[in-house]
Amino acid sequence: MWSGFPLFPEQASTHAGRVDALYFFLIALTAFFSLLIGFMVIGFAIRYRRRSPDDRPPAIYGSLALELTWTIIPLGIVAVIFFWSADVYLSLNRVPKDAIEVHVVGKRWMWKVQHITGQREINELHVPVGVPVKLTLTSEDVIHSFFIPAFRVKKDALPARYTTAWFQATKPGRYHLFCAEYCGTRHSNMIGSIVVMEPAAFQAWLAGGGPGVSLASAGEKLFQDLACVTCHKADSGARGPALDGLFGRPVALADGGTVTADETYIRESIVAPSAKVVAGYQPIMPTFQGLVSEEQLLQLVAYVRSLKAKAPAAGAPPAPPVAAAPGARP
Amino acid sequence: MTPTKQTPLDTKAKRDLEAAPLVEAPDPGRLNYLNADYGWKSWLFTTDHKRIAILYLVSISVMFFIGGLMAVGIRLELITPPGDLVQSETYNKMFTMHGIVMVFFFLIPSIPAVLGNFLIPIMIGAKDLAFPRLNLASWYIYMVGGAITMGAMIHGGVDTGWTFYTPYSTAFSNSNVMLAGVGIFIAGFSSILTGFNFIVTIHKMRAPGLTWFRMPLFVWAHYATSIIQVLGTPVVAVTILMVAVERAFHLGLFDPTRGGDPVLFQHLFWFYSHPAVYIMILPSMGVISELVTCFSRKRIFGYEVIAMSSMAIAVVGFLVWGHHMFVSGQSTYAGMVFSALSFLVAIPSAIKVFNWTATLFRGSISYDAPMIYAGGFIGLFTIGGLTGLFLAAMGLDVHVHDTYFVVAHFHYIMVGGAIMGYLGGLHFWWPKITGRMYNETWARAAAVIVFTGFHLTFFPQFILGYLGMPRRYHGYPEEFQVLNVMSSAGASILGLGYLIPAVYLAWSMRYGKKAPNNPWAAQGLEWQTASPPSTANFDTPPVVPDEAYHYAASEVIVV
Ligand SMILES: [Cu+2]
Ligand SMILES: [Cu+2]
Numbered sequence: 006m007w008s009g010f011p012l013f014p015e016q017a018s019t020h021a022g023r024v025d026a027l028y029f030f031l032i033a034l035t036a037f038f039s040l041l042i043g044f045m046v047i048g049f050a051i052r053y054r055r056r057s058p059d060d061r062p063p064a065i066y067g068s069l070a071l072e073l074t075w076t077i078i079p080l081g082i083v084a085v086i087f088f089w090s091a092d093v094y095l096s097l098n099r100v101p102k103d104a105i106e107v108h109v110v111g112k113r114w115m116w117k118v119q120h121i122t123g124q125r126e127i128n129e130l131h132v133p134v135g136v137p138v139k140l141t142l143t144s145e146d147v148i149h150s151f152f153i154p155a156f157r158v159k160k161d162a163l164p165a166r167y168t169t170a171w172f173q174a175t176k177p178g179r180y181h182l183f184c185a186e187y188c189g190t191r192h193s194n195m196i197g198s199i200v201v202m203e204p205a206a207f208q209a210w211l212a213g214g215g216p217g218v219s220l221a222s223a224g225e226k227l228f229q230d231l232a233c234v235t236c237h238k239a240d241s242g243a244r245g246p247a248l249d250g251l252f253g254r255p256v257a258l259a260d261g262g263t264v265t266a267d268e269t270y271i272r273e274s275i276v277a278p279s280a281k282v283v284a285g286y287q288p289i290m291p292t293f294q295g296l297v298s299e300e301q302l303l304q305l306v307a308y309v310r311s312l313k314a315k316a317p318a319a320g321a322p323p324a325p326p327v328a329a330a331p332g333a334r335p
Numbered sequence: 336m337t338p339t340k341q342t343p344l345d346t347k348a349k350r351d352l353e354a355a356p357l358v359e360a361p362d363p364g365r366l367n368y369l370n371a372d373y374g375w376k377s378w379l380f381t382t383d384h385k386r387i388a389i390l391y392l393v394s395i396s397v398m399f400f401i402g403g404l405m406a407v408g409i410r411l412e413l414i415t416p417p418g419d420l421v422q423s424e425t426y427n428k429m430f431t432m433h434g435i436v437m438v439f440f441f442l443i444p445s446i447p448a449v450l451g452n453f454l455i456p457i458m459i460g461a462k463d464l465a466f467p468r469l470n471l472a473s474w475y476i477y478m479v480g481g482a483i484t485m486g487a488m489i490h491g492g493v494d495t496g497w498t499f500y501t502p503y504s505t506a507f508s509n510s511n512v513m514l515a516g517v518g519i520f521i522a523g524f525s526s527i528l529t530g531f532n533f534i535v536t537i538h539k540m541r542a543p544g545l546t547w548f549r550m551p552l553f554v555w556a557h558y559a560t561s562i563i564q565v566l567g568t569p570v571v572a573v574t575i576l577m578v579a580v581e582r583a584f585h586l587g588l589f590d591p592t593r594g595g596d597p598v599l600f601q602h603l604f605w606f607y608s609h610p611a612v613y614i615m616i617l618p619s620m621g622v623i624s625e626l627v628t629c630f631s632r633k634r635i636f637g638y639e640v641i642a643m644s645s646m647a648i649a650v651v652g653f654l655v656w657g658h659h660m661f662v663s664g665q666s667t668y669a670g671m672v673f674s675a676l677s678f679l680v681a682i683p684s685a686i687k688v689f690n691w692t693a694t695l696f697r698g699s700i701s702y703d704a705p706m707i708y709a710g711g712f713i714g715l716f717t718i719g720g721l722t723g724l725f726l727a728a729m730g731l732d733v734h735v736h737d738t739y740f741v742v743a744h745f746h747y748i749m750v751g752g753a754i755m756g757y758l759g760g761l762h763f764w765w766p767k768i769t770g771r772m773y774n775e776t777w778a779r780a781a782a783v784i785v786f787t788g789f790h791l792t793f794f795p796q797f798i799l800g801y802l803g804m805p806r807r808y809h810g811y812p813e814e815f816q817v818l819n820v821m822s823s824a825g826a827s828i829l830g831l832g833y834l835i836p837a838v839y840l841a842w843s844m845r846y847g848k849k850a851p852n853n854p855w856a857a858q859g860l861e862w863q864t865a866s867p868p869s870t871a872n873f874d875t876p877p878v879v880p881d882e883a884y885h886y887a888a889s890e891v892i893v894v
Binding site for chain 2: 012028034039042054056064067070087089091092093095097113146147150154157164165166181192193
């Protein structure tokens, strides 16, 4: 009967329960203090109502003890909420190592999804139940926000940079996907669904899309087609740095600084190569801004990420492990 | 009738037991600031702070009406799930204009420019503000800003939301962003100059004997507010300028395709716009301190604590802006600092609520309309403030950020709190401002209707938000309809609640009973002068021998 008039959202991720616990705690707190203040205000108003026009109430001089009490008790309470909520938040940022990866590009007004195994979807995201899923988000134009109420997860998709979020669905079903950051005319149409499937059904769904080309291999092909390979090849005469083992490694820059080569840095190296020039190289790399789409950029980034360091002998720190592709599972 | 405890307060205590000096009924033939001159020039070129306050009162009422009309459009559209009443473009422009008009042209000027302007000089026993001509200039600047923004609206509107997030506002929106921005930019100077004027006035023009800790809390609240206006507003002005420069000359400030940083805008914008919330609520808190004391005939509980909590809010309020960016990819540790500071800034507000409540204890409480508004304020502000904790809590904010939960929360603060305070104050000082009494029965009824209508409108939005309905949605899934209908129904009651005072207050100006100088038997210099005051405010310069809220007492209790 209440299905047409829900008062509480469905809980469909491992994270949802943790958020809800905090929510209920805060509701109890709000109810307690609102009622306390409400009863006191109304109670005093009735008990001490003016009975005659020349009533003279006592002059009460404030009390340090009371002031301290109602400063310290609320401080204690908010301290508890702070640590609790920070813990919930931190868990959202600790992506499990075995998460499968999904890349999302927001564009006015649709969500474009690429699975690491190559399948693409629009305004839909199919995921298996019980498996952590890591989202890498970006936008082609303005800021959007990827919001799945049933999972209690939301993350902005920003242009020209990558943000990440993760979730682990607990119940098969179809859930709302909303864009939560206002992005123009059809903002409220930038919606879709998350389809959570049993693992077997998910594998069947993946296979149904045909033998997709994995994101990294699509990137490799682009790497050839766009002639990146002419400069970035693993021989000593190359005009550009070798990209093997680059991901996750600190890069020394020509201006003396260093950056860690994360997804955003690799993306920037392709669209704005002169922004951060690698030490020891000339800024000769042309910009690929406008020549490659955000999805292709994601493919190139996935390819660069997949390039493992060749020989760790040269003193370069070993590349960190790259998350396994889900297609590899039986 | 002897003090329960003998204390060093002896002399003070003796005075406490004395009655307030009540001023006799007004002399009908007397000249006051209203009837001193009637020509239109005497209004448009006045430098009298009281007349300027009236100019503001009229202008912000018009703005409130325009902003309210936009809200009517929004609530009508949201009665049904599909966006079918107006086009999406129109809907987006409606909520943008609603926000811009209500925030920049109604809430920010409301209490300071009207009640503050009228009362601060009188409350501190001065003839006028420190810079009367600057005060008039502020009003003209406000009007120019308002006219330009209205021009932007008539000329096709703006669709960026009042938050103007980049790169949408700089590189994508093809609505009148520039024009609206210029209007807000200009109006900002009005706010800065008013704040500046108040600060100088409060420092320099207090009557003999009026030490800092004898000032009414209304003045303290405005002092804190003014600091925010002077320090914060330039930042939003610069931010708008940056948006304009980027739109016009395609500089890469916020637009990432040109090397800019879109999140930088959010930092700059909220650096002002979070404290701006306190520009709206602190003056309201000041009003409540005056109302609670007057209608319980009692000195305020914890005077210094309330005064200092205003200052604490003004300072710490500048350090919490990052709580608007918990899902924007901002660094986790920055987020934690902002979260902690946001929790901290809640404490001074809580302290105020406890002190007001304690003031009622053993008071002599009457239920005049302003007091009902004050009670309503405490109720709404308490809920508004406590739901703010939900948003400061990072893990929870991720879910409710940019949903109707946020919409409900800030309306509880900005409409529930700020407007209840404004209306309470307007009623309280109406006899002083106009020299007339309004109809008490209607006024009480309106206060109750506003309070009820407010809850009916905004409470369902908390639930909607937690369910996941994003804000600024033109259409929405079916299952959200019942709550949206409830909210729209409540809004019609709330709208009625706002219209009723407009009618009986206007009516009272002509037909209302003549007001005595001190209809509430209240303390404070403004009640020792005539209703309405003469142009010079006081016939003889007042001297202040006592602390504020020095109501006659039956005994003195020191806890
Ligand atoms: Cu959107
Ligand atoms: Cu804020």
